[in-house]
Amino acid sequence: MNFNTKIRFDFIKHSNKFFIFSGILTLLGIISLLVFQLNYGVDFKAGTNMDITVGKTTTQAESIELLKQAGYDKVKLTVGGNNNERVSVRFDEVLPQDKVNVVKKAFTDKFGAKASFEVNVVSPDMAQELGKKAIIAIVVASAAIMLYVIIRFEWRFSLAAIIAILYDAFFVVTMFSLFHFEVNLPFIAAVLTTIGYSINDKIVIFDRIRENLRFGKYKTKEQLSEMVNASLWQTMARNIYTVAAVLIVAVSLFLFGSESIKLFALAKIFGLASGAYSSICIASPLWLILKSKEKKKVAAKPKTNP
Amino acid sequence: MNWKRLAAFLAIVIIMLAVVAGTSPSLVKDIRLGLDLKGGFEILYEATPLEGGEKVTPESLKETARSLEARADKLGIAEPEITTEGTNRIRVKLAGVANEDEVRKVIGEPVNLTFRAPDGTIKLKGTDFVENGAKVEYDQLGHPLVTIKLKNAQLFEDVTRSLIGKTLAIYLDDTMISNPSVNSAISGGTAQISGSFTLDEANDLKDKINMGALPLKLTEKYTQSVGAQLGKQSLHQTVEAGLIGTAIILVFLIILFRVPGVVAAITVITYTWLLILVFWLMNATLTLPGIAAFVLGIGMAVDANIIMYERIKEEIRSGKSLLSSLKAGSKNSFRTIMDANVTNIIASIVLYWVGNGAIRGFALTMIFSILVSIVTNIFLSRLLIQLLIRSNLFKKPSYYGVKESEIREL
Numbered sequence: 001m002n003f004n005t006k007i008r009f010d011f012i013k014h015s016n017k018f019f020i021f022s023g024i025l026t027l028l029g030i031i032s033l034l035v036f037q038l039n040y041g042v043d044f045k046a047g048t049n050m051d052i053t054v055g056k057t058t059t060q061a062e063s064i065e066l067l068k069q070a071g072y073d074k075v076k077l078t079v080g081g082n083n084n085e086r087v088s089v090r091f092d093e094v095l096p097q098d099k100v101n102v103v104k105k106a107f108t109d110k111f112g113a114k115a116s117f118e119v120n121v122v123s124p125d126m127a128q129e130l131g132k133k134a135i136i137a138i139v140v141a142s143a144a145i146m147l148y149v150i151i152r153f154e155w156r157f158s159l160a161a162i163i164a165i166l167y168d169a170f171f172v173v174t175m176f177s178l179f180h181f182e183v184n185l186p187f188i189a190a191v192l193t194t195i196g197y198s199i200n201d202k203i204v205i206f207d208r209i210r211e212n213l214r215f216g217k218y219k220t221k222e223q224l225s226e227m228v229n230a231s232l233w234q235t236m237a238r239n240i241y242t243v244a245a246v247l248i249v250a251v252s253l254f255l256f257g258s259e260s261i262k263l264f265a266l267a268k269i270f271g272l273a274s275g276a277y278s279s280i281c282i283a284s285p286l287w288l289i290l291k292s293k294e295k296k297k298v299a300a301k302p303k304t305n306p
Numbered sequence: 307m308n309w310k311r312l313a314a315f316l317a318i319v320i321i322m323l324a325v326v327a328g329t330s331p332s333l334v335k336d337i338r339l340g341l342d343l344k345g346g347f348e349i350l351y352e353a354t355p356l357e358g359g360e361k362v363t364p365e366s367l368k369e370t371a372r373s374l375e376a377r378a379d380k381l382g383i384a385e386p387e388i389t390t391e392g393t394n395r396i397r398v399k400l401a402g403v404a405n406e407d408e409v410r411k412v413i414g415e416p417v418n419l420t421f422r423a424p425d426g427t428i429k430l431k432g433t434d435f436v437e438n439g440a441k442v443e444y445d446q447l448g449h450p451l452v453t454i455k456l457k458n459a460q461l462f463e464d465v466t467r468s469l470i471g472k473t474l475a476i477y478l479d480d481t482m483i484s485n486p487s488v489n490s491a492i493s494g495g496t497a498q499i500s501g502s503f504t505l506d507e508a509n510d511l512k513d514k515i516n517m518g519a520l521p522l523k524l525t526e527k528y529t530q531s532v533g534a535q536l537g538k539q540s541l542h543q544t545v546e547a548g549l550i551g552t553a554i555i556l557v558f559l560i561i562l563f564r565v566p567g568v569v570a571a572i573t574v575i576t577y578t579w580l581l582i583l584v585f586w587l588m589n590a591t592l593t594l595p596g597i598a599a600f601v602l603g604i605g606m607a608v609d610a611n612i613i614m615y616e617r618i619k620e621e622i623r624s625g626k627s628l629l630s631s632l633k634a635g636s637k638n639s640f641r642t643i644m645d646a647n648v649t650n651i652i653a654s655i656v657l658y659w660v661g662n663g664a665i666r667g668f669a670l671t672m673i674f675s676i677l678v679s680i681v682t683n684i685f686l687s688r689l690l691i692q693l694l695i696r697s698n699l700f701k702k703p704s705y706y707g708v709k710e711s712e713i714r715e716l
Binding site: 051053097101114115116117118119120121122123125126133134136137140141144145148149152185186188189192193195196197199200203204207208211234235237238241242244245246248249250251252253255256257258259260261264265268 | 342345350407410526527528529530531532533534535536537539540541542543544546547548550551552554555558559562594595597598599601602604605606608609612613616620638641642645646648649650652653654655656657659660661665668669672
């Protein structure tokens, strides 16, 4: 069968390079997790988080001074947002309401009524529970998706997809660990939806592979590789367009959206990029490896079927 | 040229866009906003029994939630959202509260009314009394006292009979307010709390009792409070970001897919409107992560269009006529789109199951957006393109983003 597509790049031929590249990234992630760990937000580490919009440009020094006055000299603090109007403070302890009010007062005294606050207080047992639930969520979601793919396709597609998806999820975690971005509940939502999008990408390609498989007979590994490559290029336009479309949204959320969803948008950007890459460079070659192993067995059998 | 089909196409599009334009402003205004978008606070309480050894039952948990709701109502807070979670938790969400500290104090305060025997055993609880049954009255000497009505008159009679000659102390939380001695069994189901109250003190006590006793002790486990200004700012910025992203995508679709791109733009607009409508119908609360999911959903909706159009383009290239390209293309892409959507729904359901609060809102929005997307971006999109193709107005493959030279001979 002749696939009338212009193959510009042989992904399958270079699949080992992709495997090595991703292997190195994964290793880097493991090392980073061991060395830098994750910068857990209050959602997972108990404590108090305060986001303060002060209504005018401020500096880190100014806020540090204010917090010192309020009796806190060892807190994590960042100033960001448009025109540096937003101060994020993280206390490692669970602040009771009256203490929160002391801090609030320090800021309203300085910046006037324009100062607006978001305060999150999470107790230790709640934080632990959220952490546990997040892991359960990822495991259950992966398992459920795997099952669905086994039912709709076959186990080889499912296995290849799940490895690639977990790689994507891990990639997002790696990036957050490397750059020390805060890991909070929306981050988990971002990772989980990354799983969702990522499987989406893989399914579109796998669907095409399955279809091509139905229309032709592939005896040798070379023929199979050619078919996978062709399938990749047949779906390439869609892959690029879709990822571009969703990336446009995620990037505009990151650039123009409110401060509280910036990290969520960033996690999505990492996830989407990785998902697009892994669908083509990891999931499909993995499936090919699994499939060609099966082919060898069939070929080794004596001629029982005509 | 088939004018009937074209007219049908135009009629659908014009009516739809008119409905969208006409109803959107009021729909958007009526959408309930979460407290991260309009300011307010959320507290997750963990409930424990007032006395050791007892258990938190589903009934007592529900009752506590109801009492909290009654308190919020009394404070004049609009639409308090109070829900029980798991076996021992209550989540309280109050939006648009100006005097947060005061409200928080009143909401969480146990105000547990108990009548105790001299040995400290609790004979009657706040829950034994009629709700809103406390009144301020005066004794013969004109001193104010508070009367409470019992749900079960017989119970009070029994309790007082067993304590004749002894005292029956009245406690508000752990403070004794009065320690009257029982002279005879009291029938009729009315108890009196007397002491040397001033009228103000008596009124305060009456209000506290009427506020409803909480059958359980509550401890704050998680709190989130958002200033009204900050919320408004978040809403404004995020909606703006969404609009910018969507506008870029629509332009991108039209450039890329020409005629079907225009159809896609129409279906994406309809999709957005329909999703807002679903939100409104369900009286769902829109939160910040919800908006993010909404906006990302637009990206996904576009995906369904892209998969279908790419497939149609392929079919055109293979030399089929426009109509059969459309048929083959939409048929072949349907399975792919469904598989992709189902896996996404699976991930969202898990998210809903595990998550809480805002995350649940996010997951729910994802699920709805996928369902609405299937309706608009598969079925509506298909119908509109079919009408256009059948109108015979757009016959050139270039209208569909396919060059003549790419078309193979059959």
